[in-house]
Amino acid sequence: MGSLDWIVIAGYFVLMVAIGWWAKKRVKTAKDFYVADGKIPWWLTGISHHMSGYSAAVFVGYAAMAYTLGFAVYVWWALSITVACTVGAIWFAPRWPRLRQRLGIISPLEYLTTRFNVATEQVLAWSGSALKIFDVAAKWSASAILLNVFADISIPWGILLVGGVTMVYSTIGGVWADVLTDFGQFVIQLVAAVVMLVIVLGQLGGFSALWTMWDQLPDAHSNPFNGNLTLGFFLAYCVISTLSYNGGTWNLAMRMISTPNGREARRSMIFSGALYLIWPLVLFVPMWAAPLLLPDLANPDQSYALMAQTYLPVGLVGLVLAGMFAHTMAMTASDANAISSVVVRDIIPSFRKGRSFLPERQELAWARLTTFLFIALSMGIALSSDSFGGVLGLLILWFGALVGPIAVPMLLGLLPAFRRSGPTAALISWALGLIVFALNKYAWPDAITGLGDHAQTVSVAAPVLVSIVAFVLIGIVKPENTPETDALIDSLATDEPAPDAERSAVPA
DSSP states (O other): OOHHHHHHHHHHHHHHHHHHHHHHTTOOSHHHHHHGGGOOOHHHHHHHHHHTTOOHHHHHHHHHHHHHHTTHHHIIIIIHHHHHHHHHHHHTTTHHHHHHHHHOOSSTTTTHHHHSOHHHHHHHHHHHHHHHHHHHHHHHHHHHHHHHHHHOOOHHHHHHHHHHHHHHHHHHHHHHHHHHHHHHHHHHHHHHHHHHHHHHHHHTTSTTHHHHHHHHSOGGGGSSSBTTBOHHHHHHHHHHHHHIIIIISHHHHHHHHTSSSHHHHHHHHHHHHHHHHHHHHHHHHHHHHHHHHSTTOSOGGGHHHHHHHHHSOTTHHHHHHHHHHHHHHHHHHHHHHHHHHHIIIIIGGGGSGGGOOOOHHHHHHHHHHHHHHHHHHHHHHHTTGGGGTHHHIIIIIIIHHHHHHHHHHHHHTTSGGGTTOOHHHHHHHHHHHHHHHHIIIIISHHHHHTTGGGHHHHHHHHHHHHHHHHHHHHHHHSOOOOHHHHHHHHHTTSSSOOTTTTOOOOOO
16 A cells, blocks of 8 residues: 555544544433434434445455355345345334333343343343354454455454554444444445446446446356355345344444434435445445456455555555445444443343442443443454354354344334244243254254255254244243233334333333
């Protein structure tokens, strides 16, 4: 990288810290820190929700898949999330801000005490927090790989650099820093990706390369399903994405909780889904073209970074790299914010007399401390990511397979159709999902590997499908709904405030 590239990168890091410092002025309480007191507008929530689905892993792991498998990566990833956003706009998104209105929640798990019981809240809080460490660790690892390719900085130092800057601005700025960073990365990505697209198309002969390049690529690269990205894997990820992008990934639930009401949350989800349908096409074209411009790469996960180095002028290389960092830093900051809310509002009260919340001033201090500690721990996991199967192992197999069992009771518990499923259904569905994952991973690895291209589908889909079936069937066989849980579920159908709206959510 040239001097101008380094200036761009340094400027970006300074800007992130400045955003965090500006956002600090808007944070007076834990409610401000976590959900902005429900004041984030729908369009900013929509952009933030959309950008929270990106990280440097897109430009490392997904770039490698685009290099080797072609168009199927768009179908598997972007279209599955578009389906998820469509489903969420109808059923899930509007219910999250209504929970804030009804119960005063600022953590996505707080309502579980009322909907199920304290045990369910605690089990999901502890297991979900542990799982998210692996997901965020994958993002740090991907960022470090890019920094290594661009600037020859060792991967451990890359993890410490990107994680350290994120730690500063997210710890002081809370959700306002997160959503403003998301908006900033949206702008950076817009400029960098369009420039990259134009240059790549120029290298391939012009705009017509959008359809002519497929004739020069391997035949299977134009197929909607290819290799281990099968139809079954796509359908499985539609289910997993629906759970993840509608609140199973807690920071995305926090985005919805931060909107003023259900109507605004629905608009933000529709906006995010539209972006997922269109924008990834712009990002993936250079990745699909990479085998023509950089043939026979030994490490396809470096393809996007090498193309940027090869074809972009000085200054724009730094902008592209800043955009990649922006993805990871914004996503991991919002993850840290969500995990912190669960620790402060769900886990810490379980150790206090009467399960009471912390006093207001202490709550904000603990919010910042737990955000700091979560980022530090995830960086530690990233430094040993090879032990977990590398970036894609952390991102797809571990997170993809385990997010379902944790999200099933949390998401389905919001819907009237599943009102009969109570704490027994929630806990057993969670446990069975984790057991199936463990069996696939450690007891039957040879049998799973023997499935060939379908191995990844089974590994990811089996835990979540078992959880869903168990949650539904146990609710039918052993209904546990009460007048209180029925009233809560029914109150989430509209934006009309309940009589006890905005009451304190102190656990019973």
